[in-house]
Amino acid sequence: MPSGGDRVFDGLALHDLSCAVLERANRGGTTASFVADAARFIIQRMGCNALELRLQTGSHETRWSARRGTDGGFVVEGLPPISGAVKNSLDEVGKRAMLEADVATGVVHPGAGEAGTTRPDRSTTMASLPFRIGDHDRGLLDLTWPGEKSRRPPALELLQRMAIALGIALASHRAQNALQERVKELTCLYGLARAVGRSERGLAAILGEVVALLPPAWQYPEATRARVVLDDRTYATAGYAEGMPSQAADIIVRGKNRGKVEVIYVDPRPLADEGPFLTEERALIEAVAAELGSLVERRTVEEERAQLQDQLRHADRLATIGQLAAGVAHELNEPLGTILGFAQLCRKQPGLPPQAVADLDKIVAATLHAREVVRKLMLFARGRPPAREKVNLNRVVEEGLFLVESRARRAGIEIHRRAEPDLPEILADPNQLHQVLVNLLVNAIQAMPEGGLLTVETYTEADRVVLAVEDQGIGMPPAVLERIFEPFFTTKEVGEGTGLGLPVVHGIVTSHGGTVRVTSKPRKGSRFEVYLPISGSGGPEGELSS
Numbered sequence: 001m002p003s004g005g006d007r008v009f010d011g012l013a014l015h016d017l018s019c020a021v022l023e024r025a026n027r028g029g030t031t032a033s034f035v036a037d038a039a040r041f042i043i044q045r046m047g048c049n050a051l052e053l054r055l056q057t058g059s060h061e062t063r064w065s066a067r068r069g070t071d072g073g074f075v076v077e078g079l080p081p082i083s084g085a086v087k088n089s090l091d092e093v094g095k096r097a098m099l100e101a102d103v104a105t106g107v108v109h110p111g112a113g114e115a116g117t118t119r120p121d122r123s124t125t126m127a128s129l130p131f132r133i134g135d136h137d138r139g140l141l142d143l144t145w146p147g148e149k150s151r152r153p154p155a156l157e158l159l160q161r162m163a164i165a166l167g168i169a170l171a172s173h174r175a176q177n178a179l180q181e182r183v184k185e186l187t188c189l190y191g192l193a194r195a196v197g198r199s200e201r202g203l204a205a206i207l208g209e210v211v212a213l214l215p216p217a218w219q220y221p222e223a224t225r226a227r228v229v230l231d232d233r234t235y236a237t238a239g240y241a242e243g244m245p246s247q248a249a250d251i252i253v254r255g256k257n258r259g260k261v262e263v264i265y266v267d268p269r270p271l272a273d274e275g276p277f278l279t280e281e282r283a284l285i286e287a288v289a290a291e292l293g294s295l296v297e298r299r300t301v302e303e304e305r306a307q308l309q310d311q312l313r314h315a316d317r318l319a320t321i322g323q324l325a326a327g328v329a330h331e332l333n334e335p336l337g338t339i340l341g342f343a344q345l346c347r348k349q350p351g352l353p354p355q356a357v358a359d360l361d362k363i364v365a366a367t368l369h370a371r372e373v374v375r376k377l378m379l380f381a382r383g384r385p386p387a388r389e390k391v392n393l394n395r396v397v398e399e400g401l402f403l404v405e406s407r408a409r410r411a412g413i414e415i416h417r418r419a420e421p422d423l424p425e426i427l428a429d430p431n432q433l434h435q436v437l438v439n440l441l442v443n444a445i446q447a448m449p450e451g452g453l454l455t456v457e458t459y460t461e462a463d464r465v466v467l468a469v470e471d472q473g474i475g476m477p478p479a480v481l482e483r484i485f486e487p488f489f490t491t492k493e494v495g496e497g498t499g500l501g502l503p504v505v506h507g508i509v510t511s512h513g514g515t516v517r518v519t520s521k522p523r524k525g526s527r528f529e530v531y532l533p534i535s536g537s538g539g540p541e542g543e544l545s546s
Contacts, residue, residue: 017045018165025173030219032064032270034173036076038166039066042143043074046162050144052079055170056137062271127159131167133174141166178280181219185284188217192288196295203299207235210292214263218281219272223265228292230259239266247277249289253296261289329374336374340367391428393458393465393532394419400437401456404445412451420459424534432508439501440469440528447473447526463534464514470527476520484518505530 024037039051043066050067063079129141141163191213195206207228214226215237225244227236230251241264248262263285269276343363346352352360401415408415444454452472459466476484485506509516513533520526 017042018162018169020045021165021169022172025169026176029177030270031170031173031177034170035064036066038169039064039076040074042162042166043068046143048143048145050142052142053139054142055133055139127156129159129163131163133167133171139167139170181278181280184217185280188213188284189287192291196291203230203296204233204235206295207292210288211235211237214261214285214288217284218263219278220265220269220276223267223269224263225266226261226263228259228261230292230296240264241266245269245275245277247274247281247285249282249286251289251293251296253293253300258293258296261285261292332370332374336367336370340364340371343367387429387431388427389430390425391430391433392423392425393433393467394423396430396433396437397456397458397467400434400441403438404441408441408445408454411445411448413445413448413454414452416453416455418455418457418459423458423465424460426465426532426534428512428532429508432512436505436508436530437467437469439505440530443501443528444469444471444473444526447471447475449474452525460534461531464531465534467530467532468527470525472525475522475524475526477522481518481520485516 020041021038024041025034027034027037035053039053043049043051051065053064053066055062064076065079066074066076069075125145127141127143129143130138131141132138143159192210195209195213198206207230211226211228215221215224218224225237225240227234227240228251229235244264244266245268246262246264248260250257251259251261263277263281265276273279274282343360347357347360347364397417397419401417405415441454441456448454448471454472455468455470457466457468457470459468484502486503506516509530509532515531517529517531518526519529
């Protein structure tokens with residue numbers, strides 16, 4: 001169809017052009033892609049050499065420019081909006097309200113014109129055509145023709161009708177585009193619900209699946225990358241890069257920020273509601289972040305419930321073992337006392353051969369060891385309250401080290417003591433604290449069969465005094481570390497340990513309102529820290545860390 005003036009560009013031609021623009025609106029894609037396609041088509045069919053389109057949605061403005069290139073092609077680009085340009089241009093062009101036909105009277109005039117429009121010289125002709133999109137949005141279409149008579153623009157009435165058609169096409173495209181975006185968002189939310197609903201899957205697998213759901217839900221999927229950051233762990237799609245335009249929402253769990261969901265575009269995109277992002281995408285990313293926060297909270301509750309169940313089972317097991325231990329100790333005490341008494345009587349008989357004396361000594365030693373085991377069983381089973389008095393922990397350490405120094409020397413172990421002077425006194429049972437220290441020292445010595453350094457420290461921390469025993473021994477793997485406070489659990493050879501030392505330590509410290517913290521690494525040693533309150537306030541149970 002030839003381009004030119006209104007003698008050629010009649011109503012029928014305009015009808016064909018309007019239908020073609022509407023048909024392009026039905027092809028889908030983004031608003032930017034539709035505007036670029038429609039602008040090229042309008043320039044080509046109407047014979048103009050430049051086009052500028054401005055849209056105003058509320059206070060937000062967008063602006064596109066299209067022109068014929070020197071190579072015969074077309075150049076279409078998004079431009080920075082000019083604040084108030086649409087309103088100012090409408091005031092200048094119309095100077096009156098919109099007509100019922102949703103278009104103001106346009107102006108076709110030669111030469112220089114309104115602000116925001118550039119003409120190469122006075123030989124050009126421009127048409128400024130305002131139009132509405134729906135009830136609130138409005139736009140302005142500027143067309144420029146060369147000044148040659150053969151390229152005179154169509155009549156104003158035809159241009160007005162064409163502007164109406166463009167407004168209808170934009171409204172249609174926006175509605176279709178919004179519907180497509182909603183379908184994408186609903187698909188994302190459906191996939192999210194399926195992912196978080198699979199309770200048998202690990203959290204890392206779920207977060208990886210959620211990250212993959214995000215790019216297809218955004219306006220430009222091909223340029224979208226996403227990531228989820230949770231507790232310093234990152235799950236991201238390929239090609240994610242820092243410093244790009246982004247849209248993010250925090251993951252809140254129990255009022256605490258645990259991470260974020262973030263989406264970026266890897267290359268520049270036209271401005272929209274929030275940078276290059278849509279308002280609907282803001283709502284979507286916040287919904288995803290809220291769902292992930294709920295997921296993490298549910299997993300946390302499940303873990304806490306499992307830990308509580310383990311603690312209840314452990315407490316029930318301890319109660320049962322305590323009852324058994326009390327019965328066993330009672331039954332063993334009498335025969336052990338009898339054996340010890342008769343062995344000691346026999347040992348006093350004169351004229352015994354040396355071998356008999358040695359054998360009786362072994363019987364006495366074994367019986368005393370058995371009685372010590374029974375005593376620990378009774379202590380563990382009874383759980384009697386400590387006899388409280390003012391105790392200086394430094395004095396307890398001095399007495400305890402005196403008992404083990406010779407044994408440590410024989411084992412090639414050097415004892416290094418660091419005591420805080422003027423350590424506050426605490427209310428405690430000195431005999432039980434002495435037992436705690438000796439048990440920890442003996443464990444440390446047994447953990448260093450090849451010798452090493454044994455460090456004993458006392459110091460204050462907030463409202464607590466701390467007793468720390470650290471060795472350079474064999475250490476413990478996590479599986480062993482989790483069970484060290486279980487009665488009768490031991491990794492030592494038969495006859496070298498009863499598995500009651502650390503449970504007794506734990507019981508004594510807990511009865512004093514304190515806590516035991518253990519850190520250990522295989523082949524790097526262990527550190528036991530006993531926290532005892534100065535004020536006598538209670539505390540949580542023992543803490544383990546590998």
